[in-house]
Amino acid sequence: MRISGSFAHIYIALIHYPVYDRQERVIATALTTIDIHDLARLARTYGVGGFYLVTPLKSQQELAKRVVNHWVRGWGAEYNPTRKEALSLVRVADDLEGAVKGIEAEGRQAVKTIATAARRYAQARSFMEISDILRRDRRESYLILFGTGWGLTRETVSRSDYILEPIEGRDYNHLSVRTAAAIILDRLLGGK
Amino acid sequence: MRISGSFAHIYIALIHYPVYDRQERVIATALTTIDIHDLARLARTYGVGGFYLVTPLKSQQELAKRVVNHWVRGWGAEYNPTRKEALSLVRVADDLEGAVKGIEAEGRQAVKTIATAARRYAQARSFMEISDILRRDRRESYLILFGTGWGLTRETVSRSDYILEPIEGRDYNHLSVRTAAAIILDRLLGGK
Numbered sequence: 001m002r003i004s005g006s007f008a009h010i011y012i013a014l015i016h017y018p019v020y021d022r023q024e025r026v027i028a029t030a031l032t033t034i035d036i037h038d039l040a041r042l043a044r045t046y047g048v049g050g051f052y053l054v055t056p057l058k059s060q061q062e063l064a065k066r067v068v069n070h071w072v073r074g075w076g077a078e079y080n081p082t083r084k085e086a087l088s089l090v091r092v093a094d095d096l097e098g099a100v101k102g103i104e105a106e107g108r109q110a111v112k113t114i115a116t117a118a119r120r121y122a123q124a125r126s127f128m129e130i131s132d133i134l135r136r137d138r139r140e141s142y143l144i145l146f147g148t149g150w151g152l153t154r155e156t157v158s159r160s161d162y163i164l165e166p167i168e169g170r171d172y173n174h175l176s177v178r179t180a181a182a183i184i185l186d187r188l189l190g191g192k
Numbered sequence: 193m194r195i196s197g198s199f200a201h202i203y204i205a206l207i208h209y210p211v212y213d214r215q216e217r218v219i220a221t222a223l224t225t226i227d228i229h230d231l232a233r234l235a236r237t238y239g240v241g242g243f244y245l246v247t248p249l250k251s252q253q254e255l256a257k258r259v260v261n262h263w264v265r266g267w268g269a270e271y272n273p274t275r276k277e278a279l280s281l282v283r284v285a286d287d288l289e290g291a292v293k294g295i296e297a298e299g300r301q302a303v304k305t306i307a308t309a310a311r312r313y314a315q316a317r318s319f320m321e322i323s324d325i326l327r328r329d330r331r332e333s334y335l336i337l338f339g340t341g342w343g344l345t346r347e348t349v350s351r352s353d354y355i356l357e358p359i360e361g362r363d364y365n366h367l368s369v370r371t372a373a374a375i376i377l378d379r380l381l382g383g384k
Contacts, residue, residue, distance in 0.1 A: 034226055034368075037368065038367075038368045038370065038371050041364075041366055041367050041368060041371070042367065042371055044361065044362075044364050044366075045359070045361030045362065045364050045365070045366075045367055046361065046362070047361070047362035082364065082366040083366070085364065086364075086366070167237070167378075169236065169237030169238065169239070170236075170237065170238070170239035172233075172236050172237050172274065172277065172278075173237070174233055174236075174237075174274040174275070174278070175230075175233050175234065175237055175374070176226075176229065176230045176233060176370070178230065178368070178370055178371055178374075179230050179233070179234055179370055179371060179373075179374035180374075181371075182367070182370075182371035182372075182374040182375050183374050183375065183378045183382070186359075186375045186378060186379070187378070187382075190375070190379075
C-alpha cells in the first residue's frame with residue numbers, strides 16, 4: 001500500500017487560534033512541539049505542499065521558528081536528516097487568512113479550505129467525497145484545517161469551503177489532534 | 193465511516209524494551225506520557241480489548257501506574273471522564289511474555305502476536321491480509337506490537353506470528369509511533 005500521486009497542491013494547518021476550550025470559550029492554545037514534529041512528519045509522508053502553524057502570538061511564532069531552525073539549519077539537520085526533510089515543510093502564519101496568502105505566494109491559486117471536526121455538522125462530506133475532490137483537479141489548491149484544544153470554532157468551520165465528517169469511533173471521538181490528523185490524511189491521501 | 197464490529201479480542205502493546213536506538217543497539221526507552229494517552233485513546237476509539245505498556249524498569253512501571261491512576265481513579269477521572277474511559281484500558285507488563293500471560297489471564301486463548309515495522313521484511317503481510325485475519329475468528333486473540341525508539345528488534349519481529357507491512361510514505365517512513373499506530377489501527381480496524 002504505497003502512497004502515490006502528487007499532493008503538492010494540498011496543505012495542512014494546525015490552528016492555535018481561534019479554537020474552543022472545554023467550556024467552548026474561544027482561546028489561543030500553546031504550541032506543542034510534539035505536534036509540530038508529528039504533523040511535519042505526516043506532511044512529508046503524504047507528500048503535501050506545506051504545513052502551516054497558525055498562531056497570532058509572536059512569542060509562540062518565535063518558538064516555532066526556533067524549533068524549525070534547529071532541525072532545518074542547526075545542529076539537528078545533521079543529526080537527523082529525515083527530521084530536516086519534514087520540518088522544512090513548516091510555515092508560520094498569524095491567522096487563517098495569512099496561511100491562505102502564504103500558499104498563494106507560493107504560486108497556488110484559489111485556495112479552498114477543508115475543516116475537520118470531531119462533531120458532526122449537517123453539511124459534512126464523507127472521507128470518500130473529500131478524497132475525490134482533492135484528486136479531481138490538481139490545479140486547485142486545498143488547505144486542511146486541524147483545530148487544537150477542543151476544536152475549531154463554529155465560525156471557522158462554517159466559513160470553510162468544505163467540512164469533513166468526523167472519525168467515528170465506537171461511541172468515542174476523543175483522539176489527540178496528532179493521531180486524528182494521521183488517520184484523516186491516511187483516509188484522504190493514503191494509497192489504496 | 194463508522195467503526196463497527198467487536199475488537200475485544202485484539203490488544204495492542206507499546207514496547208519500551210527491547211528496541212533499537214539510532215545505531216541499532218538494543219536499549220530500553222523512557223516512557224512518554226503523551227504516547228500513553230494517545231495510544232489509550234486510540235485503543236478506546238477502535239474498541240480493542242486492552243493496551244499493554246511493556247517495560248522491565250520498575251520506576252517506569254510506577255510512573256505509568258501513577259499516570260493511569262490519576263485519570264482512572266484520581267482527580268482526573270472527574271475532570272475528564274473520556275480520558276478515564278481510555279486510560280482504563282492500560283495495563284503494564286515486564287516483557288512481551290508478561291503481556292501475553294496478562295491477556296490469557298483475562299480469559300483469552302492462544303494469543304498471536306503481530307509485529308509492526310517501518311522496514312520491509314520478506315515475510316510481511318499486507319494490511320488487507322492482517323485485517324482479514326483479525327476479523328476471521330474472534331475466539332482467537334491477537335496482540336499488535338508497536339516499537340518505541342528506532343523500532344522492534346529483529347528477534348522480536350521474527351518471533352512474532354505475523355509481520356505487518358510498513359506504512360510506505362512518499363520515500364519517507366519516519367512517522368512517530370503515535371501517528372503510525374493511528375494509521376495502522378485505522379487501516380486494520382477502521383470501518384469502511
